[in-house]
Amino acid sequence: MSVSPALPSVSSVAPPTQAELLDFVRRTAADTELIDSLPLDPEGRTWVRLEGPGGSEAWLIGWPPGTGTGWHDHAESVGAFTTAAGELKENCLAARLPADGWKTLELSDDVDRERRLPAGKGRSFGQHHVHEVLNESAEVHAISVHAYYPPLPQIRRYSRTGQVLRLEHVERPEDWQ
16 A cells, blocks of 8 residues: 655635624724724815735725715625714615626616614625715714725726616726725
8 A cells, every 4th residue: 555645735715704804894893992093084085994804905984974985886896894983874786787898777676775884883795786885974974994805906986867877987996095
């Protein structure tokens, strides 16, 4: 009987799941020292990049009253976010859109979803999740923690008029870092 030499082990780390990203943003949002350290601007959103789990990209974001993201998606990345202070509203589409090859889509009447996310509440989402996030308060800043895996390859920005969603432009990491 001959014995073959052992093959060297290959170390592979599994990418973080949506649940792990959500756990990370919840734990990070509970770090009051970190949340209190974010400089807030009364006119525009502020952000600080954080080290996310398993090679993910993470952000601490400050939202002045009345600000929002506009409609967008995170391409092939999955993600999660949690409100750490104030309250955010998320409008999203409960429909999977084609990844490429379109500029304008007519949405069906039943695709709109709305979530209110007060401090301590969050959610995760899959690839090609189209949404907008808003701080509708007239007086109070909101702060949130976001994580994405893989790190954002692009963000697609959309405009929306009624049930018509239109791809406006694509941002790459160099546009926001």
